Amino acid sequence: MFNSISVSGYKGLSDLKIFEVPRILLIGGQNNVGKSSLLEAIFMALDRLNPDLLTRHFSFRGVGAVPLTLDSWWRPIFGEYNLTSPIKIRLLDSKNKWLEFIVRYDPSFTNYNIQQAGTLLQSPNKSSATSIPAPVQALHISASYGNRQIQDSNLVMQPQGFSFQMNRAEGAAVAGVYISSVSRSSPRDDSVRYGQLDLENKTGPILDIVRLIDPRISDLSVVAIGEGSEIHANVDGFPRKIPVSLMGDGIGRILSITLSIFVSRSGVVLVDEIENGLHHSKLPEFWTVLTKACIAADCQLVATTHNYECLSAASKSTAEIDLSCFSYVRLDRSNRGKKLAVVQYSGDELSAALAAEFEVR
Numbered sequence: 231m232f233n234s235i236s237v238s239g240y241k242g243l244s245d246l247k248i249f250e251v252p253r254i255l256l257i258g259g260q261n262n263v264g265k266s267s268l269l270e271a272i273f274m275a276l277d278r279l280n281p282d283l284l285t286r287h288f289s290f291r292g293v294g295a296v297p298l299t300l301d302s303w304w305r306p307i308f309g310e311y312n313l314t315s316p317i318k319i320r321l322l323d324s325k326n327k328w329l330e331f332i333v334r335y336d337p338s339f340t341n342y343n344i345q346q347a348g349t350l351l352q353s354p355n356k357s358s359a360t361s362i363p364a365p366v367q368a369l370h371i372s373a374s375y376g377n378r379q380i381q382d383s384n385l386v387m388q389p390q391g392f393s394f395q396m397n398r399a400e401g402a403a404v405a406g407v408y409i410s411s412v413s414r415s416s417p418r419d420d421s422v423r424y425g426q427l428d429l430e431n432k433t434g435p436i437l438d439i440v441r442l443i444d445p446r447i448s449d450l451s452v453v454a455i456g457e458g459s460e461i462h463a464n465v466d467g468f469p470r471k472i473p474v475s476l477m478g479d480g481i482g483r484i485l486s487i488t489l490s491i492f493v494s495r496s497g498v499v500l501v502d503e504i505e506n507g508l509h510h511s512k513l514p515e516f517w518t519v520l521t522k523a524c525i526a527a528d529c530q531l532v533a534t535t536h537n538y539e540c541l542s543a544a545s546k547s548t549a550e551i552d553l554s555c556f557s558y559v560r561l562d563r564s565n566r567g568k569k570l571a572v573v574q575y576s577g578d579e580l581s582a583a584l585a586a587e588f589e590v591r
Contacts, residue, residue: 234322261559276406291392339368405497517547
């Protein structure tokens with residue numbers, strides 16, 4: 231778990247700081263204020279050893295093909311498209327140690343530096359040849375924990391594709407899962423997570439949670455079809471099992487979130503627009519089971535919402551279990567959109583504000 235979050239230089243987050251982060255943090259604010267960007271920044275620091283760490287935000291936002299250019303791939307993640315200002319993400323953990331993650335554009339990187347880099351993605355056109363050195367762009371990616379360097383790497387962009395050069399990689403990464411607002415989690419990923427829990431005989435709570443959405447579901451199981459696998463549900467009245475991916479968004483979303491929490495023990499689950507696909511009448515029970523799941527798995531949940539019913543249900547449900555485990559943050563833009571203000575409510579403060587019918591979204 232992380233107690234404080236600091237982000238600077240990532241997209242529109244020029245200097246954001248959140249202190250006293252509890253087990254469950256809900257984030258609100260107007261459109262395009264930076265809620266999703268905050269989740270992406272946290273996940274990027276957790277996913278620091280993954281070669282795709284700087285490209286996953288495209289899929290999170292439903293972006294398809296992207297031209298292989300500096301302006302399309304990398305410049306947009308830097309604040310005001312300014313490559314000279316580094317991205318810095320700092321997370322303070324329960325041991326009072328900072329995990330600091332930094333991304334810098336390295337204009338001095340040359341073709342000679344890529345000889346030791348392993349190619350991750352190659353262009354399908356391998357027949358072209360030229361005597362002119364191919365242009366190379368690179369980012370230097372580093373991380374430290376408790377003032378000790380634990381990562382030193384370079385992500386290189388060439389006409390042939392990307393390569394990732396890891397000079398130093400120490401320390402186990404914190405378990406982290408990102409659940410997008412625009413697309414479902416991979417059915418295969420969910421089946422792997424369910425299978426992991428099934429091996430430990432810990433799937434009972436998962437079934438109970440899914441039945442909150444549809445009481446007709448009597449059982450869940452992983453079914454292997456061809457080279458893949460997917461979770462199927464026994465539904466009363468149907469002659470055969472149904473793939474969960476073909477059922478409603480609410481079922482798939484609550485299943486993905488709870489599976490991620492239970493397998494990310496002592497980790498962090500990030501959910502964009504957590505209420506998507508859920509009927510408002512189910513939100514109180516939804517937040518009750520999520521809170522209990524986070525406590526049982528010692529997992530931290532950071533999520534965004536635009537929904538007043540979702541915010542109210544989260545406040546009431548967590549208060550009935552442990553009010554200290556929940557807080558709410560609203561992000562506001564000021565100074566013509568350049569300065570980001572953070573308004574933070576503890577569980578008690580949010581309950582009082584909602585009771586007084588204050589507008590806190």
